[in-house]
Amino acid sequence: xxxxxxxxxxxxxxxxxxxxxxxxxxxxxxxxxxxxxxxxxxxxxxxxxxxxxxxxxxxxxxxxxxxxxxxxxxxxxxxxxxxxxxxxxxxxxxxxxxxxxxxxxxxxxxxxxxxxxxxxxxxxxxxxxxxxxxxxxxxxxxxxxxxxxxxxxxxxxxxxxxxxxxxxxxxxxxxxxxxxxxxxxxxxxxxxxxxxxxxxxxxxxxxxxxxxxxxxxxxxxxxxxxxxxxxxxxxxxxxxxxxxxxxxxxxxxxxxxxxxxxxxxxxxxxxxxxxxxxxxxxxxxxxxxxxxxxxxxxxxxxxxxxxxxxxxxxxxxxxxxxxxxxxxxxxxxxxxxxxxxxxxxxxxxxxxxxxxxxxxxxxxxxxxxxxxxxxxxxxxxxxxxxxxxxxxxxxxxxxxxxxxxxxxxxxxxxxxxxxxxxxxxxxxxxxxxxxxxxxxxxxxxxxxxxxxxxxxxxxxxxxxxxxxxxxxxxxxxxxxxxxxxxxxxxxxxxxxxxxxxxxxxxxxxxxxxxxxxxxxxxxxxxxxxxxxxxxxxxxxxxxxxxxxxxxxxxxxxxxxxxxxxxxxxxxxxxxxxxxxxxxxxxxxxxx
Numbered sequence: 287x288x289x290x291x292x293x294x295x296x297x298x299x300x301x302x303x304x305x306x307x308x309x310x311x312x313x314x315x316x317x318x319x320x321x322x323x324x325x326x327x328x329x330x331x332x333x334x335x336x337x338x339x340x341x342x343x344x345x346x347x348x349x350x351x352x353x354x355x356x357x358x359x360x361x362x363x364x365x366x367x368x369x370x371x372x373x374x375x376x377x378x379x380x381x382x383x384x385x386x387x388x389x390x391x392x393x394x395x396x397x398x399x400x401x402x403x404x405x406x407x408x409x410x411x412x413x414x415x416x417x418x419x420x421x422x423x424x425x426x427x428x429x430x431x432x433x434x435x436x437x438x439x440x441x442x443x444x445x446x447x448x449x450x451x452x453x454x455x456x457x458x459x460x461x462x463x464x465x466x467x468x469x470x471x472x473x474x475x476x477x478x479x480x481x482x483x484x485x486x487x488x489x490x491x492x493x494x495x496x497x498x499x500x501x502x503x504x505x506x507x508x509x510x511x512x513x514x515x516x517x518x519x520x521x522x523x524x525x526x527x528x529x530x531x532x533x534x535x536x537x538x539x540x541x542x543x544x545x546x547x548x549x550x551x552x553x554x555x556x557x558x559x560x561x562x563x564x565x566x567x568x569x570x571x572x573x574x575x576x577x578x579x580x581x582x583x584x585x586x587x588x589x590x591x592x593x594x595x596x597x598x599x600x601x602x603x604x605x606x607x608x609x610x611x612x613x614x615x616x617x618x619x620x621x622x623x624x625x626x627x628x629x630x631x632x633x634x635x636x637x638x639x640x641x642x643x644x645x646x647x648x649x650x651x652x653x654x655x656x657x658x659x660x661x662x663x664x665x666x667x668x669x670x671x672x673x674x675x676x677x678x679x680x681x682x683x684x685x686x687x688x689x690x691x692x693x694x695x696x697x698x699x700x701x702x703x704x705x706x707x708x709x710x711x712x713x714x715x716x717x718x719x720x721x722x723x724x725x726x727x728x729x730x731x732x733x734x735x736x737x738x739x740x741x742x743x744x745x746x747x748x749x750x751x752x753x754x755x756x757x758x759x760x761x762x763x764x765x766x767x768x769x770x771x772x773x774x775x776x777x778x779x780x781x782x783x784x785x786x787x788x789x790x791x792x793x794x795x796x797x798x799x800x801x802x803x804x805x806x807x808x809x810x811x812x813x814x815x816x817x818x819x820x821x822x823x824x825x826x827x828x829x830x831x832x833x834x835x836x837x838x839x840x841x842x843x844x845x846x847x848x849x850x851x852x853x854x855x856x857x858x859x860x861x862x863x864x865x866x867x868x869x870x871x872x873x874x875x876x877x
Contacts, residue, residue: 303331304367304507306366306368309325309352309365311348311349311361311363313362323345323352330506332472332504333504333505334522335495335508336507336523338523339509339526341752342511342750342753342779344529353367354374354475355377355382369389389471390471390473390475391467391471392475393474394462397459399696399697400462403449406449407434407461411468412430418469427446430468436464437464438491455644455649455774456483456643459480463479467494470502478511479495481510481777483644484642485848486847489853489864492853493864496519511779511780511781513781514852514855517537517853517855518864520537525540525552533545533546537857538857551782555782555785557785559852585723596683601669603633603668605667606654606666608663609654609663610623610625611654623825628647628651628664629827630830632801634800636817637802637815638820639804639819639820640803640804641820643848654666655688655771671684685716686716687768688770689767690772691758691775692758693774695755704744705742705743706725706742706743709728709764710725711761713764713765736783741757766794768801769800772803772804772805773805774806812833812837817833818831819832821844850867
């Protein structure tokens with residue numbers, strides 16, 4: 287691979303609003319010094335959108351964090367990071383604090399950890415505004431509500447008073463974006479800004495970023511694994527691998543004629559709506575995990591046999607009837623009906639894709655399905671057993687039957703437990719494995735999600751967002767569940783790792799015949815995996831059918847609009863699709 291950066295703008299020129307030159311970043315670890323970034327350089331001009339892409343751990347997020355001095359003090363940073371003529375690396379902490387959020391703003395990947403859980407979103411927006419602008423409290427409140435409305439949050443006056451945990455993942459991300467654009471910054475560093483967003487809101491947010499660029503000449507550094515977003519928004523693309531820049535080119539040129547083998551593989555791994563690969567595989571030769579010992583296989587088989595005696599063999603893996611879930615209103619206000627009379631079932635061995643906009647209730651249905659939330663009305667049955675009114679003691683044996691992968695791994699992994707302890711915990715709690723067999727099962731699971739064995743002794747904060755999500759997937763698969771609730775399980779993964787994880791899903795599903803409720807906003811991924819698809823809007827099911835019926839011949843206008851909003855990894859086609867979507871028409875699809 288070539289490590290030479292083919293820059294469009296020469297490093298350090300006055301035309302650059304942000305300039306990175308010969309940047310080197312390393313971290314001390316138990317195994318010695320790790321070089322995370324190895325002498326990279328690129329520039330961003332005013333009004334330019336530069337996408338930085340690459341696998342998780344390639345150094346793209348570390349690079350962005352270094353610009354604002356957000357890396358830990360143990361990090362070693364060499365090279366220049368300049369905002370215009372200001373060398374950011376030479377500034378004192380008090381001086382760079384004035385630049386953060388004002389001249390350079392950042393949209394973080396995980397909104398739940400970026401927002402303070404003890405303050406309302408309105409309070410946090412107001413404080414961000416008043417830190418950098420001379421605004422009275424009332425004026426800051428008005429501006430904050432205006433910003434919430436600008437990023438597409440419904441009922442902004444009410445949302446202003448709510449806490450982060452009261453908002454869906456997509457709504458939280460929109461709050462973070464509102465904070466980032468609040469001071470009209472010169473540069474926005476967007477680290478996976480649309481990871482948690484459904485396709486329609488994603489299209490609106492990308493349009494908002496484009497408008498901000500066009501009206502204020504704001505430069506944007508877009509860090510993402512979504513090649514459809516890159517095709518839709520970027521002017522130029524920087525491809526990183528293992529801490530180095532391997533290729534850099536204008537977006538149209540890169541997609542049409544990628545020069546490096548790594549870039550070619552990256553683009554080949556992108557799932558395409560309507561192009562389900564023959565044999566349901568994204569990769570020709572997926573890497574195989576370790577073969578487990580007969581002792582481990584026998585222990586898991588015995589646990590499965592014990593479980594089968596408690597359930598009905600011929601019943602659906604999951605059956606939901608007339609499900610209603612209401613959240614209480616605040617201070618005498620009406621209740622919020624998040625799920626409204628939803629009925630669906632999943633047979634053993636079937637994958638049901640559940641799609642819809644953020645706030646449609648799809649994640650709430652998933653949580654009700656395994657009693658993380660108690661329904662207001664209706665019933666939920668697991669393999670013929672009604673779990674709606676079961677006590678925690680009655681339900682515990684059945685919890686071996688199902689598992690869940692959450693959308694936000696940073697808030698679901700215990701920060702005090704090592705990665706190995708987190709993955710092995712379900713096996714310990716259900717008394718399936720211990721000692722050497724437990725260690726080997728953890729090693730095998732890490733291998734399946736492509737994390738080497740040395741990660742087992744690290745803690746969640748030491749991993750990237752994509753690496754943490756792989757840990758969550760490994761943990762969910764620990765007991766070989768018969769029903770998997772997958773809530774945006776690949777949203778934080780880069781496309782090549784996503785391809786391997788999706789192939790892993792397909793392999794496991796075909797081998798173990800587990801049922802899966804696959805909740806996602808990525809319609810191409812749902813098209814790849816699902817046997818049937820259900821579409822939700824405002825807490826109701828609006829369309830249910832086979833994959834071909836719903837994704838390729840939808841009956842409902844809402845479903846057609848979802849499909850039209852989904853970006854594709856083709857800059858020319860995506861420009862046509864965006865124009866059609868903005869005009870309310872059905873977008874063209876790839877040939």
